[in-house]
Structure formats: C-alpha cells, structure tokens
Amino acid sequence: MSDTSRPALPFDIAGIRLDGPGPLTRQLVEQLRQRMLQGRLPAGARMPTTRELAGALGLSRNTVVRAYEHLLDEGLIKSRVGDGSYVTPPLAQMRPPAGTTDTWPAPGVPASTPQTPRWEALQHFTPSRTPAGPVRAFRWGSPAMDLFPATLWSRLQAQAWRRHNTRELAYGDPAGLPVLREWLADYLRSSRGLACNAEQILITGGAQQGIALAAMALLGPGDEAAVESPGYRSAAAALALQAARIHHVPVDREGLRPAALQALGARCRLVYVTPSHQFPTGVAMSLQRRMDLLDWAHRQQAWIVEDDYDSEYRHQGQPLAPLASLDNAGRTLYVGSLSKLMFPGLRLGYLVAPHGWLPTLARLRAVLDRHSACMDQQVMADFIAQGHFLRHVRRMRRAARERRDALLGAWARHVEPLGLPLPAPEAGLHAYLPLPDAALERRLAEAATAAHLEVGAMRQVGGLPEASARAGLVLGFAALPPAATSRAVQALAQAWRRALD
Template structure:
C-alpha cells in the first residue's frame, strides 16, 4: 500500500479503504490476523495514531474483531457467492390528472417549513454569501461559450470533476468524473431513476418507516411499493426478500436512515448487495444528510462496497449549502451513466447551468469543506441542546433513537405517553403552540407499529431549544385535543 500525502482523502481513510477493499475481495479472508499497529505504521511510514484511527473505523463497520492479548483479525462476514447477473435494461380538474398523480396528491402530509423543528433544513445564517457572490460574478464575467449554450445532460464537466473529488474527501467514495451526473438536487436524481428504471406495476422496496417524498416519486412512476421494516441495524433485508423477492428496485438511506437515524449494519449491507446481484435489481442509495456527522469517523457508503454496479448513489448540495440551489448528483456505473445521459436529453436536457461553474470553484477552493467543518460544530451543539431539553422536560415519555449524523433526532413514545395520545395528536398540539413537530406515524406506508416525533434542529438556536420544547411539553400534558395539522400543510417541500 502507498499513502498519498498530497491527496484530499485523509491518511486514516486511505488506510481503512485499502484494508476494506482487501477484505471484500478476499485477499484478507476471515480469521486473518493483522500486524500490530506499530508495525503497520512503521511499514507505511506514518504515525501509529493514523493506523489506530483506521482500525477503529473498521471495528465500527464490523470488518475487524479483537482477539485475546490485543490482537486484531478479520471478522467473519456473512456473504453468499452469486453468479454475475446482467444489469437492468436500460389549476386543472382532478379528472384530467393521471390516476397515479391523483393518488400522490391525495396523500395528506403535515409539514411546516417555517417551524424551528423542521427536519433536514439547514441554517443559512452563517453561509459565506460574500464568497458565493464573488464566484458567481467571476464565473459569468468572462463566461465560456460552453456555459452559455446547452450543457451536457450529464452536467458541467468541471463540476463533475469537483464533485468526484468532494465525495472522495467527505464520504471516502472513490469515483471518477465519468460516473457522476449533475441533477436538480437529489429529488431530481430520484425522479430520473424512477423514469428510467420503473415500469408501472414493478415492485419496489421502501423503508418502513421511510422518507415519504421518495415514495411520491415512486408512486408517480407507477411502482407497487413494498414496505420493508427497519430495526436497529437498518433495513431488514430478509423480510424484503420474503415479501418481494424479485423487486425491481430498493430505495434505502443506509448511512443515516430517515426518519429513525440508524445506520445499516455491514452484514445487512452485504446481504442487500448480494440480493441485488442475484436478482439483477438496482439499489438506490440516498445518502441523506450524512455530511453533517457528529463524529470524525463514519461508516462507508453502500456504493463504496458495490463491486457489480448495482447501486446508484444520490446526494445533494442543496442540503449543505442553500435549499434554493437545487443542484445534486448521482453516482453510478458507466453503463448506467450512458443510458441516463441519453434519457436525460429527452426529458429536461440538463440541470440549470447558471450556478454550476460557480459551484465547481466553490468546491475546488475548499469553501464547502471549511463551511461543513464549522457547521458540524454548530449542529452538534444544537442536537445536544435538544437531547438535554427532552431529558429534562419529557423524562420517561420520549426515548431518543441514537443517531450520529443529520439534522434531526427521533423520539419514540414510551407506553406512558402512548397511553395518553397519538403522535398525530401530539403533532397537532405542537402546531397549536407554533412549534410544529412532524409525527413519526406519517412516515409509515402501512399501519404504524410505533409512535414518535421527528425533531429537527438545523434551524433551532441552542438558546431556543429548552423554551420551545417546554411549550411543546406543556401542550402534550394539557387536557383536550389540539388543532388539526390540516391538509394544506402538505404543500411545502423540503427541497432535496
């Protein structure tokens, strides 16, 4: 192994990525004993701290286990050998709408973007607007002709290059610019996938509970949604296989599940990839808010484990910069990219090009990385303020699901609170005191098996957490019913 000290990827991630790849390709089989951290550091010419950090990351991901007297060996991973499978082939009256869109618009979805507890909404107060404005002016003062005419359906080439570098640094996802497509945020990427991959009636796995806006795109494409339960280890793949073994697609949020916030375990990830390869199915990985992690280390993306080209990775800059930016990306195998590019040219040609040159420079000059480092500290403090307030104000009534990333936490109702009211009633009461909190039950496709509240903190100042949650706690204890969230609440979108 060679450490590239000039690369953007941190040295400990380079060490972890090398060992992870050797374990997955069988060069380091289960039970293999590694050299001691001092010996590895001496051979690589780096500090022992770098090696220890890499090993800790692989411990957390489940690749390594400790043995007596301080040794380290490769864990036994539950993997099944599977033959290579072929990639999938490439103001109106309601009566005038398609049946699919009528069903989507009929969904009653309570949401309030103005609420301080809005989920997944970043705070733009500290965004470097001066720098962004300078780059916009600079990009268009002497704009190249290629930026003024129709761009490639795949996106502005310098931005594709900068995005690939960004993903390598922030997510440890090593990809080439040719594997990147620039899209209208992650919702546009998902819409493109639905148009290109789904025929009406195709079965699609969705997480239960899960991200309701992803379901809208799938339903609009005519998919038959198959809810697959999520537990503390993420999507229960075995249950998905039992319910729909030949599903065409699976849509997952493995690194930061919405709404529960759990991360999918390594065994589940490998089980999901094994199923996709055997069935020739596609897995769409929505890497929801993983940039805002509260620890320096985190699990590798599902896409980084994909050896057969069955995973399409979605992400967005809108959630980490400005919601109105509306620029995202997908990462897929070259075969997918070719088909997606030709299909995109027949739909909306390309993503709006006004901001793409400026965004490429924003990434290359390191402004987004610095902004992310600063905002991670801000959001970590806000999350802790919410946790402290819940513990003080609702003891024994809300159990917070542990989560290491994102801009929200989910509190599950204890039997004591569930005996008094439902989460939809609790949400209505929170709206009545101007602190709307999303009910967990509306994230279920079927009958909810638990009640809870999805508490966002991205736009919640630390000093506001306790007084606002105190108002909510008082409302939950009050006698009488709260006000209804109302059907109009579903009109707002979170802008992914």
C-alpha cells in the same frame, strides 16, 4: 524504512500506496477495506497491531488507530480484548460466486419503456411540504441556513457572470458541468470513501430527481419497487412514477430487513434505502444486513438506490462508508444532495452510477428538463475549487453538533421528567422520539402545532398508514441556534405537560 527492517505481518502490505488525495486515515481505510472485499484479507484473519502496521507503512500510530476505529464503526473488523482485531466473518459473503458476472443493460439503451403516469399511486404518496414563513423550532430536514455564506456566494456569482462567454448561455451538458462533476468525484473519494470518477456522476435537480431518474432507467413494465417502512415518503412518490407497485419493508434497530425482500418475488426489481442514517429512525444498517442486501440484489439481478442524504453529519466518529463502496457487483446507484450542506433551494444533487451508464441517464435528464442551471453549477464548482466548500462543511458539522447538544441538554432538564426520554442521534439533523401508540403521537403533535412548533408525526413524515403500530415524532435541531432551541424545548415541555394531564 527498508523492507528488511519491517516487522513480519499476517498479510501482505505490498501495493498499499498512501500518496493519493485526502487524509492518510481515509486512504488506509479504503485500501484495507478493498483487500477485505477481494479476499486478500480473508474473513477471520487477525489484523496486525496498530504499532506493527504503523511501523511497516511508516505512519504515525495515531493514523492507524483512527483507521481501525473507523473499520470497527463500519463493522468490518471486530476487536477482542487482549487478543487483537479480526476481519468480520460476513465479508466472505460479499464476493460473487466464481464464474458469475453482473452486467448492466447495454449502455445507451434505456432499461424501461415509457409508461402512463400512475396518478392513483401518487395520491397515496404526496410529497411533504415545507411550511410558509420563517423557520420555526424543530423543523426537520432543514440545515443551519443562517450560517450560509450568502455574501461570499454573491461575490462568486458576480465573478462567474463577469467572466462568462456567450457559449455558457446556451444549453449545456445534460450530465452536468464537467468541472463540477470532477470536483464532486474528488470530494466523494476523499470524504466518503466512494471510488468513482466524473464519468459516473450525473448532476441532478436534487436527490428527489435522482431517485426518479433511477426508477425510469431501471424499472420496466410491471416491475415493482420496495422502500423502507417507516421511510422517506417522497422517495416512494418518485418511485411510484415508474413502479407498478410499491412494497413497504420493515425497519428495526439494524435497518431494513433484507429477509423481507425475499417474499416479494421476482417482480421486485429495485429497493430504496438510507443505510448510513435511516430516515426517520436514525439507525445505521448493520454490516450483516448490508451483506444480505447486496446478496439479494446480486441473486435477483435487482437494483439498490442508496440515498446518502445527510451522511456528512456524523456526530460521533467518521461518516460510515456508503453501501455503494462495498458493492463489487455494480448493482447500487448512489444518490446525494447538496441541500443539507448548502441550502435546499439550490436544487443541486448528484447520482453516481456504475461505469457505462452515464449516457443513458443523461439522455433521460435531457428529456425531463435538459440540465441544471449552468451558472449555479459554475458557482458551486468555484465554491469547491477555492476551498470554501470544505471549510463550510466543517463549520456546518460543528454547528449541527452544538445544536444537537443544546437540544439534548434542554430535553433532559425540561421534557424527560415528563416520561419522554429522547435517544441521542449519532448522525443527521434530527432526533427521533419513539412513542408507545398513535393516539399519543397525535396528541403531542397537535399540542406542538398549537404552540407554533413544528414536529413531524410518524404517520406523515414516515409514510405509515394509520393502522401501523409504529408511532413517534421527528424533531429537527439544526435550523435554529442553540439558545433558540433551548427556549423552544421549554415551550414544548409546557405544551406537552398540559396535553399529558
């Protein structure tokens, strides 16, 4: 379509290029988002209609409709019935004030000095253990491991060993296998909308190590850190290795409350969050909260560690964009893991840092354990390169949605009549059942354990103190097939009926 035949638009589309990797919808979302962050699509601006933009860019209208739906899900635009779509006002707060710059500490120089282990703190933040034996119903944190293509993986391992040379048996790059980092960068750009390259990615021994490495790199003597409450207690354990103190910041229906960070003072230099799918409550952080959190990090010269632990499992709509993709100031480190897509025992994760910081992080990794197993990294790279990974991701997403639906259907029939409705999770691998008090939480958890069912009590899973008024249970639904989940829900209903009598 020639420029003269294009309809007039309320913003300049010059520079929009949809010829990169990944689906057209994802590319369009990324470029519109970037224009909003740069102010080229200012707060309050009216968006073109889907028909106008499709015509101007030579796209199908369905592609533009899906892009707008994604921007609506992220809170970047708002739709007014009969009046079109408008850029959300809070975006104006995201751009740093004119004349200000944020800089990381000098690349290659660790931001903190070694400190003695904080054994007292770790006693309060004991990481959770996976029970021995076969997977039982409602085990949280477990993907559909029965769907893992073990035969294919074994074949790729054999191929990798047949073609290896002796150099690959020596020590490798502490940052990780370059080809795997390249593939992961491509995947994160296309599937998560995270603009990054291989020079920003460190391969880690799972998300847990990534969190610990971030704390070691960013926290100095006397620095403090904050975590969500309730939240992932193993993250608090990792941060406690370096932080002088761990603060617990309340979570509500919009996620972590950034206003509570203001009261913690200048010593709080890092906050750990799960904004796309909060653990364990399952809420997504609102756009306004994300803006406030980025603003806090910018003003305090503090850091955000974003754990995107199960972002691929979005049961309604597209996965929400990471907080790191909205951060223009370079204050966010993005932590991811392959455990929830492959299998937890693989122990491969990644840490995406702002430009220039990979040498520091790689040196820290080398000090800890050199690097992840080279051959495991090679097999994972082959798994991605040959197209198996994306097919596996699609299969795992379908299975998680089917298993979630099986849980919800059986729950409505057998447990909800007991007065315990279960909110439908929009993402992830577990459902969260809020309860009125800790006494009921304890009674139901004990009854489930007696019935050989694994449910997560909030005081254990969420790291809450006994005195907390928050109560609830976490129920995983991905570990078992739908039929097994339905039978387990019936058994749970029987156990709870006796406990509630």
